Amino acid sequence: MLEYYYKSDQAGDLRQMVLNNNKSLGTSGLRSISILSGKGGVGKSNIAAALAFALADFGKKVTLIDADLGMANLDIICGVSKAKFTIENLLDGSRNLNEILVHFRTSQRAVDMNGSVSLLPGGFGIKEIADLTEFEMERLFTSLSELEDISDYIIMDAGAGIHKGVLSFAYASEITILVTTPEPTSIRDAYGVIKSLGAAAWGTTPASGLMLVVNSVSSSMEAGEVAERIRRISMQYLGNAPVYLGYVLKDDAVERNVRNCKIFYRTEPSSKASICVRNLAGELLRLCEGVKIKKEEITTKNSGMGGFFRKLVKTILSQK
Numbered sequence: 001m002l003e004y005y006y007k008s009d010q011a012g013d014l015r016q017m018v019l020n021n022n023k024s025l026g027t028s029g030l031r032s033i034s035i036l037s038g039k040g041g042v043g044k045s046n047i048a049a050a051l052a053f054a055l056a057d058f059g060k061k062v063t064l065i066d067a068d069l070g071m072a073n074l075d076i077i078c079g080v081s082k083a084k085f086t087i088e089n090l091l092d093g094s095r096n097l098n099e100i101l102v103h104f105r106t107s108q109r110a111v112d113m114n115g116s117v118s119l120l121p122g123g124f125g126i127k128e129i130a131d132l133t134e135f136e137m138e139r140l141f142t143s144l145s146e147l148e149d150i151s152d153y154i155i156m157d158a159g160a161g162i163h164k165g166v167l168s169f170a171y172a173s174e175i176t177i178l179v180t181t182p183e184p185t186s187i188r189d190a191y192g193v194i195k196s197l198g199a200a201a202w203g204t205t206p207a208s209g210l211m212l213v214v215n216s217v218s219s220s221m222e223a224g225e226v227a228e229r230i231r232r233i234s235m236q237y238l239g240n241a242p243v244y245l246g247y248v249l250k251d252d253a254v255e256r257n258v259r260n261c262k263i264f265y266r267t268e269p270s271s272k273a274s275i276c277v278r279n280l281a282g283e284l285l286r287l288c289e290g291v292k293i294k295k296e297e298i299t300t301k302n303s304g305m306g307g308f309f310r311k312l313v314k315t316i317l318s319q320k
Helices: 009-020 044-057 087-092 134-149 164-172 184-201 220-238 252-259 272-289 304-319
Strands: 031-037 061-066 102-104 116-120 153-160 175-180 209-217 243-249
Touching: 031 044, 031 164, 031 184, 044 061, 044 116, 044 153, 044 175, 044 209, 044 272, 087 134, 153 164, 164 184, 175 184, 184 209, 184 220, 209 220, 220 243, 243 272, 252 272
Parallel strands: 031 153, 031 175, 061 116, 061 153, 175 209, 209 243
Antiparallel strands: 102 116
């Protein structure tokens, strides 16, 4: 039983709904990844989109979710000029998940052509996840449960800052990727996110918890220095530190493709930034799948969409 305080019968009903909606709990290999940042403008959404296609190049089925419900922009970054339907249609029940998902053609350089990328576009100016009604949340959970059968990884672009709607996705995901840059304000705000996450930042395995990516750096040395600075401060004041996943070099290809509403990883795969993202995907797969793990270690209560929903609702209800 979930042990936290419910302020209303509605919250209790929602708790029971989630507990009942866990037929796949403990049986799925699906990985949930939230990508967030301390401040806006650090390239978080670009990395989220590029990482999805890089994982697909390794033969993984990836669903990319624009979890920044109020300020969605992944559809634009992915070159979808105007999404026909969005997550808002999912919430009001006017469309089902299959009607809303946008499917992309995978790269011809993929090592396994079974890889795929689908996008669930976000809405603009709609309510935050933490402000959804019980009925809307139930409809959302029921619909997203279908991702269990079509995805190996879900990547959620969860927004910037320490708003409860942003942190809720981090609390619920198996893996949280925190994106920062060498700018002092970005480093400070990244630490603010780590501090706000508290104990939830620290995973129980190498393939869970908080991971750090340093974006827009001039060299691997600069990235390492930034990562070490954040890790050292975190260790000193919080008693633990995020895993350093890697870096993305500063590259004109990124800005050039952003202006043209294209994903740099797809249009310029040989660019410095693209190679870095591919390295990030490889390291992520090494951590998640490269080490033989005992069956009982991957069938925990937090695996799959069922575990994700359980943790997400626990976080949301505890804030109401």
